[in-house]
Amino acid sequence: MSEIIAFTKNNADFLLKEALKGREKIELSLNLGKNKQVVDIVQGFVIPKQGEKHKFALEKLQKLKENTIYTIENQKVLAVELFSKESNLYYKLRPTKDWPTLMLSSVPMHRFITSTPKLDTESKINSIKPIKGKVLDTCCGLGYTAIMLAKNGAESVTCFEKDPFVLDICKYNPYSLELFTNKKITLINENVFQGIKKLESETFDRIIHDPPTISFAKELYSVEFYKELHRVLKKDGKLYHYAPNPKKTKGAEFWKTMIKILKNAGFKNVDYYKKSSGIVAKK
Numbered sequence: 001m002s003e004i005i006a007f008t009k010n011n012a013d014f015l016l017k018e019a020l021k022g023r024e025k026i027e028l029s030l031n032l033g034k035n036k037q038v039v040d041i042v043q044g045f046v047i048p049k050q051g052e053k054h055k056f057a058l059e060k061l062q063k064l065k066e067n068t069i070y071t072i073e074n075q076k077v078l079a080v081e082l083f084s085k086e087s088n089l090y091y092k093l094r095p096t097k098d099w100p101t102l103m104l105s106s107v108p109m110h111r112f113i114t115s116t117p118k119l120d121t122e123s124k125i126n127s128i129k130p131i132k133g134k135v136l137d138t139c140c141g142l143g144y145t146a147i148m149l150a151k152n153g154a155e156s157v158t159c160f161e162k163d164p165f166v167l168d169i170c171k172y173n174p175y176s177l178e179l180f181t182n183k184k185i186t187l188i189n190e191n192v193f194q195g196i197k198k199l200e201s202e203t204f205d206r207i208i209h210d211p212p213t214i215s216f217a218k219e220l221y222s223v224e225f226y227k228e229l230h231r232v233l234k235k236d237g238k239l240y241h242y243a244p245n246p247k248k249t250k251g252a253e254f255w256k257t258m259i260k261i262l263k264n265a266g267f268k269n270v271d272y273y274k275k276s277s278g279i280v281a282k283k
């Protein structure tokens, strides 16, 4: 899985340009900047270090789209995107200035214009520092929060993702792969609204609740769910809850409503932080 190939139109254009100059060995990244490798150009084919099985024709790189990530499967160049009739959603991995974001029917799952997915993840985690003990990550997405938690002090991370197609997309993202290999992370492919009811009370030292915007997951903003978050949090635990701003254009501040509901569910010291676009609360 660590050998996954992922690249953008920029990488492809660079390969084409260098190959046109007659270069037989070209150094570039085929995993979105994680590291570089030297590929061989042989008779119009690119042969990466992953081997002949992953070779691809240079001519297939000619008409690639912007804002898209490509992989190689059975020597074919394929965009990392899919539509599911089951969920009626279109899934797409989209490049940004650092780590890719996931687009669910054109809605990005990370801030990538005013911030970047990497900085966005860091600011979420930093708002409930120090990270320690058992951590619950309610909405896995591309696994950035789960991976960063596991690398920055968590003893264990329990991570829910309800959508199997999102997990399929993760398998093509070099920055998500640790989700499947880091032994501290337990990944549960289940709706957290139901799954949380099976967890014991006062289990977690920290909770990251990073749901999609309310139109995708209304129940994850309900008092019923917040009561469950409160129940599974330890007495001195901390919650970070991402606060979207669905009515920004109309001037309404949705986080104020969220604060009221969190207080109704029993949370204390409930404060909104603009920098991380989220609410931090204690038990």
Ligand SMILES: C[S@@+](CC[C@H](N)C(=O)[O-])C[C@H]1O[C@@H](n2cnc3c(N)ncnc32)[C@H](O)[C@@H]1O
Pocket: 109, 110, 121, 138, 139, 140, 141, 142, 143, 144, 145, 146, 160, 161, 162, 163, 166, 190, 191, 192, 193, 210, 211, 212, 216, 217, 220
């Ligand atoms: C904003 S993204 C999370 C981003 C994530 N923190 C990361 O590091 O990439 C929200 C994710 O929650 C998932 N989701 C939505 N409703 C859910 C539910 N009820 N239970 C579990 N996951 C859910 C979506 O499929 C989506 O992948």
